[in-house]
Amino acid sequence: MNLVYLCESFGLDEVAEYWDQVVKMNDYQKKRFAMRIIKSMFNTVSGKKIALLGWAFKKDTGDTRETAAVFVANHLLEDNADLAVYDPKVEEKQIMSDLDYYTNLEKKQVDLVSVVGSAEEACKGAHAIAVVTEWDEFKDLDFAAIYENMEKPAFVFDGRNILDHDALREIGFEVYAIGKSLPDAKDMSIFE
Secondary structure (H helix, E strand, C coil), X not given: XXXXXXXXXXXXXXXXXXXXXXXXXXXHHHHHHHHHHHHHXXXXXXXXXXXXXXXXXXXXXXXXXXXXXXXXXXXXXXXXCEEEEECCCCCHHHHHHHHHHHCCCCHHHHCCEEECCCHHHHHCCCCEEEECCCCHHHHHCCHHHHHHCCCCCCEEEECCCCCCHHHHHHXXXXXXXXXXXXXXXXXXXXXX
């Protein structure tokens, strides 16, 4: 957005329009990720617990400015998902503040969000896991134990392509990763 502003200030309207389209494409990808979650889970997440792993805009920081997590959460909450959020550096107060500032959700929808102290706690009893920030600790989780404590079918949506998808499928997860097709995908409409 700063590039758009600077380009417009210097009268570079075509260049400003280019960067504006990049911003729109990034926003579209966030919505597409959330819609893939909803569609893959039988076209609704209403009443389903989704573990959102990560809230910061990137690993090794507590910065939430322009985080994809708030936009993904917004779309899932609009469909009345129950969200359990875990981020190793972002505090509950910041997460709730982000939801209040960046969304137009009703209080009853925001009340569907709980911020928890560990990834395992977020995943316990969840229908799905959505990796939104590429924290290294998410690669080392005991996914076999996590799978045992989840609702079935258990889904993993890897928005950062940091997990071992084949290993997760061997455990029993249904795995969807951004930018990757399923090995035996017959219904390609989930990627639309």
